[in-house]
Amino acid sequence: QSALTQPPSASGSPGQSVTISCTGISGDVDGYTPVSWYQQHPGKAPKLMIFEVSKRPSGVPDRFSGSKSGNTASLTVSGLQAEDEADYYCCSKAGSSASVFGGGTKLTVL
């Protein structure tokens, strides 16, 4: 159950866009791709931001978007805001019934 690979850090100024990559994504399952992204502020529980590569749960700003190319998924945060500073984790399927997370990326808003 190897972890997915993410850069340890990323940064951008307010208003800019930043993209975080996640390599090692597994293949499709029953016609959909099991890639999700989570935001975690210090001392808080993670929050689902993106699922099935590019779908946003209700309440997540459209500044957050997801994509995938080959075995690499990406999370893009556009129009960076101070409150976007957090750790971000990707997650995908591992084997038949397990999950695996990336190592996490600390996003700093300069």
Added chain:
Amino acid sequence: EVQLVESGGGLVQSGGSLRLSCVASGFIQTYWMTWIRQAPGKGLEWVANIEQDGRHTYYLDSVRGRFTVSRDITRGAVFLQMNDLRAEDTAVYYCARHARYRFDFWGQGTLVSVSS
């Protein structure tokens, strides 16, 4: 809206046992449920899944044989029995609702500390 509340964490000596509970307000009966942990200063790590009916469970290699996940469908609760605890099991343990390979609701977590 689903709220998940974990309990049962604490300080235990190496080789000891703990039983974590996760009680849901809101609908979890037709969903898999998952335990995920986070060691201090580290990233998230998937630990275990349990299917809707509780008959099928899946584990991280390093906990298989020591941890057991179960659920009480009528009470809307999920449990994690942890035996033979090791220092490397020290972490905040979260329960989460597993909706088709995404974790859409999370509890606040409960801290397990294993002293060697």
